[in-house]
Amino acid sequence: MIMEVDELQPILEAIIYVADQPVKPDQLKEVLPNESFDKIELALTRLMNDFNSRPGGMIIREVAGGLRMTTRPEYHEHVRAYLKTKPSAKLSMASLETLAVIAYKQPVTLAEILAIRGKKSSTALSTLLEKKLVSIVGRKPVVGRPILYGTSREFLIHFGLKDLSELPTLEEFAEIAGERF
Amino acid sequence: MENNEVLDSRTDSANSLAITIRLDGFEGPLDLLLHLLKREEIDIWNIPIARITEQYLEYLQLMKDLNINVAGEWLVMAATLIHIKSRLLLPPDPVAAPAEEAQEDPRTELVYQLLEHQKFKNAAQMLYTREEVENAVWIRPPGEILDGEPDVIAVTLWDLLRAFHDIVKRFEADRAMELGGEEVSIEEKIVEVRRLLLVHDSLLFSSFFARSASKRHLIVTFLALLELVRLHEIWLYQERAFAEIQISKGKR
Numbered sequence: 001m002i003m004e005v006d007e008l009q010p011i012l013e014a015i016i017y018v019a020d021q022p023v024k025p026d027q028l029k030e031v032l033p034n035e036s037f038d039k040i041e042l043a044l045t046r047l048m049n050d051f052n053s054r055p056g057g058m059i060i061r062e063v064a065g066g067l068r069m070t071t072r073p074e075y076h077e078h079v080r081a082y083l084k085t086k087p088s089a090k091l092s093m094a095s096l097e098t099l100a101v102i103a104y105k106q107p108v109t110l111a112e113i114l115a116i117r118g119k120k121s122s123t124a125l126s127t128l129l130e131k132k133l134v135s136i137v138g139r140k141p142v143v144g145r146p147i148l149y150g151t152s153r154e155f156l157i158h159f160g161l162k163d164l165s166e167l168p169t170l171e172e173f174a175e176i177a178g179e180r181f
Numbered sequence: 182m183e184n185n186e187v188l189d190s191r192t193d194s195a196n197s198l199a200i201t202i203r204l205d206g207f208e209g210p211l212d213l214l215l216h217l218l219k220r221e222e223i224d225i226w227n228i229p230i231a232r233i234t235e236q237y238l239e240y241l242q243l244m245k246d247l248n249i250n251v252a253g254e255w256l257v258m259a260a261t262l263i264h265i266k267s268r269l270l271l272p273p274d275p276v277a278a279p280a281e282e283a284q285e286d287p288r289t290e291l292v293y294q295l296l297e298h299q300k301f302k303n304a305a306q307m308l309y310t311r312e313e314v315e316n317a318v319w320i321r322p323p324g325e326i327l328d329g330e331p332d333v334i335a336v337t338l339w340d341l342l343r344a345f346h347d348i349v350k351r352f353e354a355d356r357a358m359e360l361g362g363e364e365v366s367i368e369e370k371i372v373e374v375r376r377l378l379l380v381h382d383s384l385l386f387s388s389f390f391a392r393s394a395s396k397r398h399l400i401v402t403f404l405a406l407l408e409l410v411r412l413h414e415i416w417l418y419q420e421r422a423f424a425e426i427q428i429s430k431g432k433r
Contacts, residue, residue, distance in 0.1 A: 017321060018321070020320065020321075068320060069320065069321070070318040070319060070320050071318050071319045071320075072318070073314050073317040073318050076316075076317030076318070079319055083319075087316050087317075088316060090309075090312055090313075090316065091308075091309075091312065093305060093309070096305035096306075096308045096309055096312075097301055097302060097304075097305040099305070099308060100301045100302075100304035100305045100307075100308055101301050103304070103308075104301070104304060116297060116298070116301060117209060117211070117298065117301070118209045118210055118211040118254055118258070118294070118298060119208075119209025119210070119211070119212075119252070119254055120252065120254070158312065158315060159308060159311040159312060159315060160311060160314060160315045160318075161311070167304075167307075168304075168307065170300055170304065173299075173300040173301075173303040173304050173307075174296065174300050
């Protein structure tokens with residue numbers, strides 16, 4: 001049965017609601033084999049427009065190559081009060097710096113990270129591996145075949161990124177760095 | 182003087198306890214340099230190396246006094262600074278070709294290293310802000326039924342009668358002659374089943390009949406199990422169709 005985009009839209013909304021991971025278009029295509037990718041994409045675009053233009057407490061966002069329904073960040077105080085939770089443990093500055101180097105220089109070895117940061121980074125790296133924000137992506141074809149690290153899908157989810165291209169370029173940070181001095 | 186003594190004694194006790202503070206992964210030499218430059222509002226393109234080197238070495242000494250484990254990279258940076266300082270002090274090489282008058286500033290490499298480091302510090306700040314936002318949103322909590330217990334089939338009365346019938350048949354085939362055996366009441370049997378289920382999460386339906394000495398005993402056991410089902414104390418299930426019937430505590 002072929003559906004109209006208007007019929008498709010609420011179905012996609014329902015699926016995005018129940019999903020515990022960002023929903024990718026090809027997962028939707030699997031569930032809706034008779035519908036074309038184009039139509040699914042169109043329905044998703046319309047859904048995002050409609051859903052996000054209403055002044056609701058929820059928002060559909062593009063995260064890690066998929067769509068995810070979350071509460072709007074501006075209501076965090078009230079949600080947190082209801083859930084009786086405290087903000088979860090955040091990453092240390094050392095971990096964030098190491099992560100920044102990996103994100104921008106990937107694939108990268110531990111020695112290269114050390115060269116850029118000018119200090120040991122193995123503790124921070126193991127924290128990042130443990131939190132699955134970083135993963136081993138291979139080995140560098142040089143003497144000793146050192147391990148190469150890269151960011152994971154979990155990294156995109158953790159920082160609410162659609163994909164790596166959503167990160168500002170390093171040059172943008174250079175401008176900020178230049179202005180500071 | 183007194184202050185110095187206090188500091189010294191504290192350092193001594195720290196030494197004797199072999200307490201060392203490790204700065205691994207926290208601040209490195211580049212962080213200290215950036216800190217000094219910012220504090221002194223120094224133009225990064227024109228670093229007064231002599232002054233900065235002096236301050237850097239002061240901090241290094243302070244760290245040693247406080248028994249902070251000064252890792253190799255701190256000493257490498259100290260050496261680099263001293264090297265740059267000495268090169269700046271040297272008069273330009275008179276033998277060098279005058280064409281190369283624009284000799285490279287010995288500070289350039291360090292400046293680029295500092296700028297590069299600052300870029301990543303800014304990038305880390307951006308990640309921090311993003312994390313902050315992500316910590317302020319929630320998704321729907323995972324559903325309870327998604328990955329629940331293994332699918333099981335509740336057993337009907339007819340399945341149960343069939344199973345019991347098989348047990349009786351097997352019993353009759355095995356035993357040529359019925360032994361008298363002890364008399365057991367349904368109530369006693371119920372107590373026995375309850376006791377068994379205190380230590381076992383689930384048991385095979387057939388296991389309750391394995392040690393029965395008489396047909397009467399089989400029937401009493403069967404009736405006891407039925408009674409417990411009626412009371413919702415136990416429930417009977419199969420992991421798949423035609424699998425052995427199992428008994429476990431609780432209601433469903």
